[in-house]
Amino acid sequence: MTSASPATYGLLGLLAVRPWTGYELTQQVRRSLRFVWSVSDGHLYREQKRLVALGWACVQDEPAGRRTRKRYTITPAGRVALAGWLETEPEEPHFQIEGVLRIFFGDHGDPGALVAALQHTAEAAVSMLEEMDGFAAEYLQEGGPLSMLESGMSGPGEERREFHGRPMYVERLHSVALAIDVTTRLLATLEAFSMEAAAEVSGWASTTDPTLTPATRRRLEAILARSGRGSRSN
8 A cells, every 4th residue: 555656656746736635636637647647536546545654645634515625735755755756767658548459459359340449549539639739728828827937937936826717837837748749749649540540440351351461561561660670670
């Protein structure tokens, strides 16, 4: 229970921005963090307890109507842990895309099912792209975070301004923009590949058709050629 995972540090990073209730943390993960590190709601609540057990966050009950809610705040030890984690070497990239998992086992199904999975994956990628484009557009709006930076606001030492009813943490924009950039590039690639592959697979007689062998050779050779390793494969 007390060992830390990337999800633990993801929540710790959110707490480094400001205190959150458990519900607010879950909503914020759904809004932004899910694009780069997706976890279930149940896992998020376990991670909140983990942060407290590690001494990296403290929790207080606060009134919420007739009930109480828990608000989590990062501790000095938590800030040290977050800074230390940022100095370590990250894990290898993880790709948790169900559409790709279905491609991997596509030989056990028919082409129609594979085409449907590819098309749905493409549609989901487009939907996520549109959502992230919305973030970028909001940041660029007049009076938004970028305008605040350009007007001289630098972040923690400044009084927090609100935009669209939310306090702005403008000092985070440089890093956030990098994360949006790489994520949208990956999603665009996934969408384009999925549509291209769906069009190709729709012409297959079966997922194990022997006549596909020459095309598969060309695909494998193209994979090596893209990385420049094709000449070293023999």
